[in-house]
Amino acid sequence: MSRLYWVALATAAGVGGRTITRLLQRFGSLEEVLAATPAALQAVPGVGPQTAEAIACVDLPAVEVQLAGWEAAGIRCVTWEDAAYPRVLLRTPDAPPVLFYRGDLRPEDDRAVAIVGTRQPNRRSEALARQMAAELARRGWVIVSGLALGIDMAAHRGALEVGGRTLAVLGSGVQNVYPRRGVALAAQIAASGVVLSEQPPGAGVSRQTLIARNRITSGLCRAVIVVESQADSGSANTARWAWKQGRAVFAVSGLAAGNEALLEQGAEPVLAGGIDWDDLAARLSDVEIRPPVEEEPVQPRLF
DSSP states (O other): OHHHHHHIIIIISOOOHHHHHHHHHHHSSHHHHHHSOHHHHHTSTTOOHHHHHHHHTOOHHHHHHHHHHHHHTTOEEEETTSTTSOHHHHTSTTOOSEEEEEEOOOGGGGSEEEEEOOSSOOHHHHHHHHHHHHHHHHTTOEEEEOOOTTHHHHHHHHHHHTTOOEEEEOSSOTTSOSSGGGHHHHHHHHHHSEEEESSOTTOOOOHHHHHHHHHHHHHTOSEEEESSOOSSSHHHHHHHHHHHTTOEEEEEETSOHHHHHHHHTTOEEEESSSOOHHHHHHHHHTOOOOOOOOSSOOOOOOO
16 A cells, blocks of 8 residues: 555645655655645645645555556656665665556665767767767676667676676656567566666656656766767767766766866766776776765655
């Protein structure tokens, strides 16, 4: 029953992690949150009239039917309360309360690195991303990326080619893979890794959800490696999220202006030619996750 409440709030009401934390602080349980009046809900900081009304109008039987349908389709979900929830991600202030996924979440996913970059890479960058993912996967690293065209797909494929494990973070629902050219690759990833999203399984994609998924990509990892990026891009946004979350950022030097900007901001350099893969793996192993940079105080969770 508890999982039903989590899913209801995250999908029917669209309530995020910070808001759920505040609601739990005020009401003590999700049951009490869903039983509260709109007026009582609006007394919680960050809960406006629309959110309060959405919570008050949650149809639990309808959500239960929907949840059963997803489970029948092989889609699972995990919440903050579940032991299977990725522990590294749970340490971030903006961790999604619910993740929907195909595949199998494992404890070893804590040893993950994101490899990200532009959707329109040059051939050298694309080949490097593929090789980097393969070499790090061989050395026991889980490869995380966003299933976007270009660098992301190259990273996923590199890990799969050597029997490595890879996680794909979507900006759409897992039943509605975006881009459509990634459907077959997503199926391959789910067979040995995970395809996941905070969006309801049938949800479409938008610019907002694509940007929001960047914090999950970085939050799942100990470090982010940017292979090729523009100054104002999704991969640069992922790097900024990584820094806010206390993660390390690496950038390949000499390949793109966006990378040089990240290096100037403090990213660790990775030389494009003649990479010592054992050395890079060791540098990643030495990374320590620092406390996140909080933009606003968040009360401790109740579990």
